[in-house]
Amino acid sequence: MCEELKLLKQGAEAKLFICKYLGKPTLIKERFKKNYRHPDLDSTITKERIKNEARSILRCILAEVKTPALYLVDFDRRRIYMEYMETSITVKDFIINVVKNVEENEDILNFIAKVIAESVRKMHDNNIIHGDLTTSNMLLVEKTPTKVKGDAKWLNHENLELVMIDFGLSYIDSSAEDKGVDLYVLERAFISTHNNYPKLFDKFLEYYKSYSKNNVKEILSKFEEVRARGRKRTMVG
Known part of the structure; x- marks a missing residue:
């Protein structure tokens, strides 16, 4: 799905990768599993946060607030694929x-x-x-x-x-x-x-x-x- 996946940054909540997705420079945000939480609870919380993030980006677009374009939401891998602003x-x-x-x-x-x-x-x-x-x-x-x-x-x-x-x-x-x-x-x-x-x-x-x-x-x-x-x-x- 992605070509040449490279780690860009690691934060407290997620890892950021860059790659080529469908030929476009792409940023992947992958949320960590929280081992101190029950797996079902962790999955539910993570899905909700991914939904909130994607929903906010889409709502910003409707509000004419510029954000990276949203390409894909992958709940199974805890990932959001979005536009990578190479020159910024x-x-x-x-x-x-x-x-x-x-x-x-x-x-x-x-x-x-x-x-x-x-x-x-x-x-x-x-x-x-x-x-x-x-x-x-x-x-x-x-x-x-x-x-x-x-x-x-x-x-x-x-x-x-x-x-x-x-x-x-x-x-x-x-x-x-x-x-x-x-x-x-x-x-x-x-x-x-x-x-x-x-x-x-x-x-x-x-x-x-x-x-x-x-x-x-x-x-x-x-x-x-x-x-x-x-x-x-x-x-x-």
């Missing part, structure tokens, strides 16, 4: 390694805040909770492939678009609080990983609020509640 950069690496070398970087940071806000807002408008919103789980790809090499490829932001990835913790829910938690997770990711740009999350929130008015006041109110609880836990230790 994570938003995390882009900010840390590319933006830092640009003297006038305000336009680029505004672009990053805007495209993240648009994608997250579209997901929330369609009740998709990502569950792990970090800049490691967002890719930048070229809209039109170029032959430009090195960092210069990523500086023409008019030719870039955002791709959301890793829906392993995602689910469908209309809860304003769950959407607020999504925002809080993203804020913590910005603070811990991109503290050189303290205004980045505020810019994101501005775009998030302006993109759609659907339930936004309630979501932001819940976000503030979650944030306050998080600060209280931090103070208590």
Whole structure:
């Protein structure tokens, strides 16, 4: 089924492989068996999580949020086959390694805040909770492939678009609080990983609020509640 299966990465929940599937560069996500769980329970939980991940990806496509294309779901092997973005950069690496070398970087940071806000807002408008919103789980790809090499490829932001990835913790829910938690997770990711740009999350929130008015006041109110609880836990230790 797959040609030249190669291990790309191993995480806490799954292994990632790359291969050629039907002639296309493909990423395979294979979830681990949890030996501490009863086999039947483990199978049920794993199937449900695979379903949630596939469902979220398909729902994102309908919401016009760019994600890797979904090729195949194999419950027996605990695998999801999806498009492998060969030429891409994570938003995390882009900010840390590319933006830092640009003297006038305000336009680029505004672009990053805007495209993240648009994608997250579209997901929330369609009740998709990502569950792990970090800049490691967002890719930048070229809209039109170029032959430009090195960092210069990523500086023409008019030719870039955002791709959301890793829906392993995602689910469908209309809860304003769950959407607020999504925002809080993203804020913590910005603070811990991109503290050189303290205004980045505020810019994101501005775009998030302006993109759609659907339930936004309630979501932001819940976000503030979650944030306050998080600060209280931090103070208590």
